[in-house]
Amino acid sequence: MPSFSATEVAFLMVACQQAVLGFGWLAGAALLPDSRRAALHWALYAALSAVSLVLFVASVKPGIEPVRALANLCIVLSLVVLQRGVWAFFGCARPWRWHLLVMLATGAATAFGLDPAHGAWRVAIISGALSALCLSVGWDMQREARARMELRWGAVLAVPLLLGGLVFGLRAARAVISPGTIVAEVTADSSLNVSAAFAYLVIALVFQLTLVALVVTRGVVELRRSSRFDALTGLLNRRAAQQALEDEVQRSRRLGEPFSLLMIDADHFKAINDGQGHAAGDRALQHLGTLLAAQMRDIDRVGRWGGEEFVVLLPGATLPQAQEVAERLRERCQALPPRWLDDVLPLTLSVGVAQWAGPADDLPALLARADAALYRAKQAGRNRIESEPPGGAPRVSVVR
Structure with a gap:
């Protein structure tokens, strides 16, 4: 051995x-x-x-x-x-x-x-x-x-x-x-x-x-x-977007700075799913997520709120500035529609815009105003921008 x-x-x-x-x-x-x-x-x-x-x-x-x-x-x-x-x-x-x-x-x-x-x-x-x-x-x-x-x-x-x-x-x-x-x-x-x-x-x-x-x-x-992050679009998911909004509320209360919120919905998205299939719908959402993220500043936050609905947080932005951003997004989406196989998918945006109203405001009320503005945009024919009611008008949630 x-x-x-x-x-x-x-x-x-x-x-x-x-x-x-x-x-x-x-x-x-x-x-x-x-x-x-x-x-x-x-x-x-x-x-x-x-x-x-x-x-x-x-x-x-x-x-x-x-x-x-x-x-x-x-x-x-x-x-x-x-x-x-x-x-x-x-x-x-x-x-x-x-x-x-x-x-x-x-x-x-x-x-x-x-x-x-x-x-x-x-x-x-x-x-x-x-x-x-x-x-x-x-x-x-x-x-x-x-x-x-x-x-x-x-x-x-x-x-x-x-x-x-x-x-x-x-x-x-x-x-x-x-x-x-x-x-x-x-x-x-x-x-x-x-x-x-x-x-x-x-x-x-x-x-x-x-x-x-x-x-x-x-x-x-x-x-x-x-x-x-949302697995399909790579944007913040609803939970993370909600946390970003809550953090911005606390920051704005502490520093007294404004911020605005965009509530975005893809128009006639159900028609894409029904006519082209869910794979085409997923491609449209991915395209929209990429487009939204590409137009934002580093400090902005974009999240998928659910289904075909998205939110955009714009720190430091007033209502007129947020309206300009929303219009730019709407025009960009209309000018660059997604493609699926040999087809161009018709995709436009309806956007509701709301601004943080100060320390007495709260996040649920802000979301309700943005959501109400989005509802008005869709009721008015879609592919358009609507803002929260002007100062002095009642600010209530709209149930759709």
Whole structure:
């Protein structure tokens, strides 16, 4: 029965850890359809890491340099697959040029290093490639996490990879500075190698946990988004629009600034659904949502209130200013109707406009005035703008 040194046992423990994590990512690929491609990449990354470590242990005995060469190729390929998985997770389409260059350099260094006299150069080039890959993956993770998931702590995700890149970089530097000792140190049964193996075990586990954290965080972000945004149009849903209105009421009471509200309804929308089908109706709503959002300022808020009805919050806008915005929206919608297959869908807007009346006003009354104005616009023939009653006129809710 073969006996293993402490160094070999330590590396085999890391290989077992990576193998288990690889099976975990395979299970994740089955359970997480949105992250399936990334999970499959990460499962392959873990499997290649485990294989490389087993091959490394098998190559400790002298005279079997080809096995060590294969181990080198596997560990570099594992990080290539890891980075491709990170790109797949964030939906980045990147060319293979960078990875092909790394693999060609690794293959050349491996073939050159089959001669024991060139072992130090093999260690230097491959360790340099591993360092560059670690740093590149770490940079991609923190950048994409900040940009796409708005994670302020995205830099934390890169810490394990930065540590790995530092370790591999130091190893490459030592191979250049002390070529006579680096190869012997790599294969020696020493406390340094045992400590390095356990350090790698911890770093690899922490890094795998950061990948898990990425998946969980994206799920939380998507859940939070789905609770605030309408799935069809991408606008605020009714709950989020209501909250935005309540927040604006509190702000206006505190600062004494005006704001206005548009209540918008797509005219004859039922005819589109009945005549062209619900898919055409969905396309019309998506088009309208895009059109409304494109015409707004950064501080404005647009929400889908329900069905074909939308609300627009205009902070700081007086009633005449809100009327101008409403007219612009109406004209824009009429000039740019949505298309469905080969047909142009007739889509116009009726809009009710109301302004916040001051601290004595409240949100239900404001919504009722905007809704009443919208009702008058539809009663007057649609495709028009109506405003709340002038000052002094009764302000009551209209039940339709």
